[in-house]
Amino acid sequence: MGVTEIVFLPLQDDKFPNDQTSPNGQLHHHLIQTILSQPGVQRVYWGREIENPLMLRWFVDWDDIENHKRFMNADAYRPFVERIGTIVAGAAKAYHAQLRPHPPVAALSNTTSPITEVVTMWFPNTYPQKDQDNVTEDVENFISIFENHAHNYTASAAGWVDEEIDIPGMEERGKAYVLLVGWTSVEAHMQFRETQAFKDSIHFVMGAKNLKKIEAVHVSLTEVTK
Structure with missing residues (x-):
């Protein structure tokens, strides 16, 4: 896989x-x-x-x-x-x-997404499968808001991290989930954050059960193939 x-x-x-x-x-x-x-x-x-x-x-x-x-x-x-x-x-x-989807080319390559927002969410390392499934479903609902309301949204991909990884600022490791959101520019993303559609839907990620930490950065990525 x-x-x-x-x-x-x-x-x-x-x-x-x-x-x-x-x-x-x-x-x-x-x-x-x-x-x-x-x-x-x-x-x-x-x-x-x-x-x-x-x-x-x-x-x-x-x-x-x-x-x-x-x-x-x-x-x-x-x-x-x-x-x-x-x-x-x-x-x-x-x-x-x-x-998923794999490969996440549309969300990562700057030929399709000039800017990629990389969101990482951390949870307890004993996070139950049922709660993981709920996070996956809520993120899918969050992405649907972009698809229906964000004109400068380009693509997305998301999924769970295989390993337990360090939680920034904490002396512990956790289960992590990564969400990639493609945008035409950083400014376009910032503008969408001011819309009512975003404000009404941010609970899909910020309200996740036992969310311990969330971070987001932007990067423009050059794709290189064989």
Whole structure:
């Protein structure tokens, strides 16, 4: 079953990869090509967060999580990680999400969604399946509001994270849910937040049972395929 790896790379101040002709850009290109050369990889999307340009984000679509695990055990993985170490200012982190629809190209690629809002919701790590199902249903209802009322909405994808992950600002780990919402611009998203349709529907996410934390950032992602 298709899965999306979500990667966080906190960059050093002068290690921006945007210029593909620069040493940093060439190194980043090599890293992306190394990923794309692995069996089971479909595509990579990359970009820096709008709110925090020092945070580089990768989203990697895999055929399944086992293919990624095989890459992590391959001879090529150690030098790959060492190259990443030359551009990051802190520990990189990654996890996998069962985003649907898969692949989430329409919501992630800036050719279809110039800006992607990345929403992460954290819950207790013992969150029951019934409550997870309710969150999934409520998010689907929330997305329907965008589809019917947000003219600058482009696409969406959402799903649960496979691993238990750290909850920001808390000394605990939790179950996480990721929602991707595509927009024509950050401004378009901010304008929709002021509408009555948004205000009447935000309870679908903010009112989730036992929600421990929610965060949202924006990123413009370049899609790279084999």
